[in-house]
Amino acid sequence: MKLSKQTQAHTKTLELNWCKRDYVEMSPIFRNIRGKSRNPMDVCAWCKHKFDDGEMMALACAKKGGNKMLCQKCADAIKD
Secondary structure (H helix, E strand, C coil), X not given: CEEEEECCCCEEEEEEEEEEEEEEECCHHHHHHHHCCCCCCCECCCCCCECCCCXXXXXXXXXXXXXXXXXXXXXXXXXX
């Protein structure tokens, strides 16, 4: 599984072990709890879309760097 995008200078690739598409809904409680940590997970790790309250988020396990929160659009774009 991987996500790829081409920038002006090179192509970025995020390799994933797995992705759970409908993981959790963004809420003020989630934002408050995660806001106290080093990685608040309040934006998509791939496209940097800021999550709104009530929006469903996907959880992906990257091969390097731990878990990542993705928006539904990026979760749909994952290729095996």
